[in-house]
Amino acid sequence: MDFFKIAILNSVLAIFSFTIMPLKDIKESFKQVDTRSLVDKVEANLVGLLHQRKLKIGDVIPKExxxxxxxxxxxxxxxxxxLRLRVMGLIESKKKKGAVITSPDLFGVMSKGMNPHILDQESLKEFFEIRLVLEIGMSDFLFQRITPNDIKHLKEVVSQEPKATQDYLFNIEHEIAFHGKLYEITGNETMKKFQKMLLPVFDYVHHSGLLKRQPVIKKFVSHKxxxxxLENGTPELFRNAMRNHLENHFARLFE
Amino acid sequence: MDFFKIAILNSVLAIFSFTIMPLKDIKESFKQVDTRSLVDKVEANLVGLLHQRKLKIGDVIPKExxxxxxxxxxxxxxxxxxLRLRVMGLIESKKKKGAVITSPDLFGVMSKGMNPHILDQESLKEFFEIRLVLEIGMSDFLFQRITPNDIKHLKEVVSQEPKATQDYLFNIEHEIAFHGKLYEITGNETMKKFQKMLLPVFDYVHHSGLLKRQPVIKKFVSHKxxxxxLENGTPELFRNAMRNHLENHFARLFE
DNA sequence: ATATGTATTATGTATTACATAATAAAAGTA
DNA sequence: TACTTTTATTATGTAATACATAATACATAT
Structure with a gap:
């Protein structure tokens, strides 16, 4: 019985090889068939053109x-x-004119998906971690690009903080005002967008029971x-100070 | 002449107010009309359901x-x-079953758009900067999560580097092998994806004339x-060492 | 009892028709 | 002539319909 099956298979496979093979070899001979939909292929086709530089920013693509x-x-x-390309921000289509290649707004796409409620907990925690990493690592850019006006602005922010916040309390608005300004000083728009996108995540992570219970903090470096x-120190000093300032968060992560 | 226009406008506005108004008030009375397409509205509708938590991961949404x-x-x-939701990774649709809410792979979306050739130069530079920020800032996570095996692995990577690379040359493959391993050690999958996505950018930025001419480097901290x-030091020491190690890149950015 | 065929169902693809907005060309007016 | 207003034109946006395809559940046969 099996003999016939093998025979039939072999005859089918003859298109490829013209030889008789044992069953095992036959199985290995099948190539994965391409299950992609037509849209998948067309999309790949178009994206491929981008990668091969056949298409560049400003080019108009043919009408639908x-x-x-x-x-x-x-x-x-x-x-x-x-449409897929459009959602990814790779093209913009206007009536009558057709579609043109555009420089994608990568974070525009992401931010719609950045909904704390539908992100799994692990991802949320990881985004939270990345925030800490960024704020410690940005030190050199702060010193490179900070202006006297920035210092002034920061001092104002600090001065408007409730006294309690300066010592031990956590106030989400002032956190955002202060740390947001830091991102701004880096002059890195991408990083700024990233931070903006992550804001709801921080808020969510803080209020969810995702992190360990907030430990009592004795003393940490204040915004002031x-x-x-930033005014008188060095990038190195700032990194360490920021690390200390964020100790609260680290402690909750590391337990 | 204008009188008639005003009269007509007033009659139009009568639907809202039933009173005659002077031209200035009329202008203010117009509400911005919703120019969004139907698709826009439906999309907002669905995304809105997510944000209001009427829909959560695993829920199936009604048939088309x-x-x-x-x-x-x-x-x-x-x-x-x-489709838009699908491209954003918010839903997955299967034949016969319909569409279900999924935890979005945010970077999957981004990486298709992450094509150095179509990103504007400023964005490319900014991504390059973010890499530096991440690698300096990740120190604490490295120390928190590194294992003896990781150390062993890193030592192997270093030992396989050409002698020249250890001193002054820049070898892109070893850079990736070494620094990639660091991202891995952080245990932060999101950060790892981010790095992976950025790899082509680094390569491109290096080879494009985007950065200032590479200055002669006297001495910097080596991988070794x-x-x-990492084996015997502290997060603080590592941050500073990494900053020094990356001096090459910083110098090219800051001139 | 396992494997094979069959029906069902929801998404995927195709076709056609018309609506709408942006542009260019034409016509009208000062 | 210059300048505005109308009017085509054109490509995308929306709609409706029909059929193809893949996944599932159920029935059937060996």
Whole structure:
């Protein structure tokens, strides 16, 4: 019985090899068939053109109907593929004009998905960690780019903090005001967008039971002291001070 | 002449107010009309459900046809809205089963758009900067999570580096092997994905004329020394050492 | 009892028609 | 002539319909 099956398989496989093979070899001979949908292929096709630099920013791509004809699929498929590119921010399409390649706003895409409620807990914790990493690591850029006006601004922020906050309490608004300003000083728009995107995450992580119970903090570097270092200190000093300032958060992560 | 126009406008506005108004007031009375497309609205509608927690991970959303009936638009519109969510990684749709809410792979979305060739130069530079920030800032996580095996692995990587690389040359493969391992040690998958996504950017930025001419470097902390610190030092020591190790890149950024 | 066929169902693809907005060309007016 | 207003034109946006395809559950046969 099996003999016939093998025979049939072999005859099928003859298209590829023209030889009789044992069953085991036969199985290995099958290539994974391409299950991608038409849209997948068209999308890959278009993205491929970008990567091969056949298309660059500002280029207009053919009209939907033309693409449909060129690629031999329906306009529906083309539209769906183009739509994907559009959601990714790779193209912009205007009526009458058609679609043009654009420099993608990577974070625009991400921020819609950045909903603390639907991110799994591990991801949330990781984003929280990245914040700490960024704020410690940004020191050199702060010193490189800070202006007297920035210092002034920071001092104002600090001066408006309730006294209690300066000592031990945690006040989310002032945190944002102060640390947000730091991101701004780095002059790195991408990093700033990243921070902005993460804000709801911080808030969420703080209020969820995701982190360990907040330990009692004895003493940590205050915003005021951080500013002082920004004014008179060095990147190295600031890194360590910031690390200390964030001790509260680290402690909750590391337990 | 203008009188008639005002009269007409007033009659139009009568739907809202039933009173005659002077031209200035009329202008202020117009509410910004919602120019969003149907798809935009449906998308906002669905995303809104996520944010309000009416929908959570694993929930299945109504069939396309049902949605079309509920919202009073064509299936085309529904499909396009769902597609957007799908591209953002918010849902997955299977034949026969329908669509279910998923925990989005934020970086999966981004990485398709992360094509050095179509990113503007400023963004590229900023991503490059973020890499430096991350690697300096990750110190505490390295020390918290590194294992003896990791140390061993790092030592092997270092030992396989050409002698020249240890002193002054820059070898992209070894850079990736070494620094990539560091990201791995942090245990932060998100950060790892981020790094992986950025790799082509680094390569591109290095080879493009984007950065200032590479200055002659006298002496900097080597990979070998970094490992030594990881083994016997402190997070603080490592941060500073890493900063020094990256001096090469900083110099090119800061001139 | 396992494997194979079959029905069902929801998404995927195709086609057609029309709506809408942006542009360019034409016509009208000062 | 210059300048505004109308009017085509054109490509994307929306709609409706029909059929293809893949996944599942159920029935059937060996």
């Amino acid at each position: 109907i033309e693409l449909a004809e060129i690629l031999g699929v329906s306009r529906t498929v083309i539209r769906e593929a183009l 002291e951080l500013v002082k270092i | 046809i049902e949605l079309a009936e509920i919202l009073g638009v064509s299936r085309t519109v529904i499909r396009e809205a769902l 020394e970094l490992v030594k610190i």
